[in-house]
Amino acid sequence: MAFRVVARVSEIPIGRGLCVQVDGIDVGLFRAEGRIYAMENRCPHQGIPLSEGSLEGAVITCRAHGWDFDVRTGHRPTDPDGFPIPCFPVEVDGDDVRIDLAAPLNVRRRA
Template sequence: MAFQRAAAVADFRDGAALSVTLDGVDVALAREAGEYYAIKDECSHAMVALSEGDVENCAIECWAHGATFDLRTGEPNCPPATEPVATFPVQVDGDDVLVDVTRTLNGVTP
């Protein structure tokens, strides 16, 4: 696995996502109930940045059309999105949040 530092724990705010680029992959990072998640930062419906949307109930909302995606699985929760987005492994090492963009948790190509 190729985990790399994506952000500091202190960078996270509840209800919001962070946008980072790791090895050319745009990633939205979020924290919900003390868990950290990494999901491709692109809505599968509108091709806009998911990191600009709200995070709530372990989902991230696309600000353009209101589709939401499960942070754990990348699956869309409601229309208009019908295709999942890639999710990536995350681990916390001290004050750092690490992400591995070389593989996905859900098998979706980033």
């Protein structure tokens, strides 16, 4: 698979995220530190969409119970060695945001 357009930069709000569905997977798009990041949108606690949380810097805080995740890495800031939420590569071309779901950045594939 390759990069494909999933949203426009102008659709992604400041201070929270935008949920897009790609191949049946909900992906959260976040603006942080001048870049766009893509991460699975399901909180691993009870499944609330992380894009509905509050984004400060590069950390999104789930609206339900306050678990927080670094959108650059998928890890909790207090547990950088824990199991991460899958994050995906992003390309920006003008106002187009492209992601590649087949190449998660932080999850090893099984052989």
